[in-house]
Amino acid sequence: MQQEAKRLLQTGKTIAFVPTMGYFHEGHLALMREGRKHGDALIISIFVNPTQFGPGEDFQGYPRDVNRDMSLAESVGVDVIFAPEAKAMYDKAYQTHIDLEMLPRYLCGPSRPGHFRGVATVVTKLFNIVKPHVAIFGKKDYQQLLIIQRMVRDLRLDIKIVGVPIVREADGLAMSSRNNYLSENERRSALSLFQSLQQAQETVAQGIRNARELIRGASELIRSYPYTKIDYVTVCDPETLEDVDRVDGPTLMALAVWVGKTRLIDNTILKPSNYSGSKFQGSRFKVRER
Numbered sequence: 001m002q003q004e005a006k007r008l009l010q011t012g013k014t015i016a017f018v019p020t021m022g023y024f025h026e027g028h029l030a031l032m033r034e035g036r037k038h039g040d041a042l043i044i045s046i047f048v049n050p051t052q053f054g055p056g057e058d059f060q061g062y063p064r065d066v067n068r069d070m071s072l073a074e075s076v077g078v079d080v081i082f083a084p085e086a087k088a089m090y091d092k093a094y095q096t097h098i099d100l101e102m103l104p105r106y107l108c109g110p111s112r113p114g115h116f117r118g119v120a121t122v123v124t125k126l127f128n129i130v131k132p133h134v135a136i137f138g139k140k141d142y143q144q145l146l147i148i149q150r151m152v153r154d155l156r157l158d159i160k161i162v163g164v165p166i167v168r169e170a171d172g173l174a175m176s177s178r179n180n181y182l183s184e185n186e187r188r189s190a191l192s193l194f195q196s197l198q199q200a201q202e203t204v205a206q207g208i209r210n211a212r213e214l215i216r217g218a219s220e221l222i223r224s225y226p227y228t229k230i231d232y233v234t235v236c237d238p239e240t241l242e243d244v245d246r247v248d249g250p251t252l253m254a255l256a257v258w259v260g261k262t263r264l265i266d267n268t269i270l271k272p273s274n275y276s277g278s279k280f281q282g283s284r285f286k287v288r289e290r
């Protein structure tokens with residue numbers, strides 16, 4: 001891959017890069033289509049990175065289907081797929097990691113210790129191997145995007161980071177490879193994540209700005225569905241991820257919910273002004289067309 005990247009650079013090509021863990025859905029394909037706009041060569045990686053999974057998490061069971069992924073990638077014009085084996089990325093004596101000080105302390109950090117260290121480290125390694133000018137990440141993993149942006153700035157990596165809006169199923173569920181784990185009944189309960197965010201948007205539009213009230217409303221809605229267990233519901237600063245008391249400007253509402261044995265995440269930016277409930281479905285959320 002490094003030789004191929006060097007060859008592309010020598011011919012003056014701009015490299016756009018989309019790192020993934022595979023098992024593609026429309027969210028991944030949206031990132032690739034965005035990547036296509038930013039580079040002469042579009043490289044993606046498929047790597048289920050062991051170091052970002054904690055003990056007892058779903059590393060072993062994470063869905064994999066490289067053949068299907070390859071044909072989907074081809075259909076959106078991917079030039080190179082990099083799918084290394086774990087032992088090619090981490091040898092036995094491996095000991096170097098990237099740790100950020102503050103951003104991993106919030107949201108998913110406490111319930112997934114070491115996760116963002118694993119993410120920041122593997123993304124840095126992938127950047128060094130693929131040598132992209134531009135890299136594309138989804139806003140579905142908002143905290144991850146923020147951490148990558150911060151890391152790129154802190155380390156002066158010469159890579160432009162592009163964020164892509166969340167791609168949703170027709171009913172609003174954020175697409176995720178992990179949705180594949182859900183039973184039919186759990187799938188219905190999984191909709192509570194999107195619905196609680198939507199409810200919060202509407203509440204803010206009605207002039208209620210109190211973060212606690214918004215969190216309470218979202219939590220009640222989620223708990224009213226069977227199989228759900230809240231990990232966190234947060235209303236916070238979209239740059240620092242610190243909790244806020246009020247929604248006075250664009251504010252991140254983020255949540256993680258266990259639905260059965262599947263942990264799902266979702267988020268939205270709450271905006272106190274220029275919001276109309278009727279425009280919400282069509283403009284604030286990108287819903288997959290069927």
Ligand code: AMP
Nearest residue numbers: 020021022027137138140141166167175
């Ligand atoms: P993953 O394979 O789940 O690690 O995701 C690879 C990339 O796709 C990450 O940048 C994710 O944020 C992004 N992604 C995953 N699901 C979605 C989605 N529903 N909408 C937009 N981006 C997504």
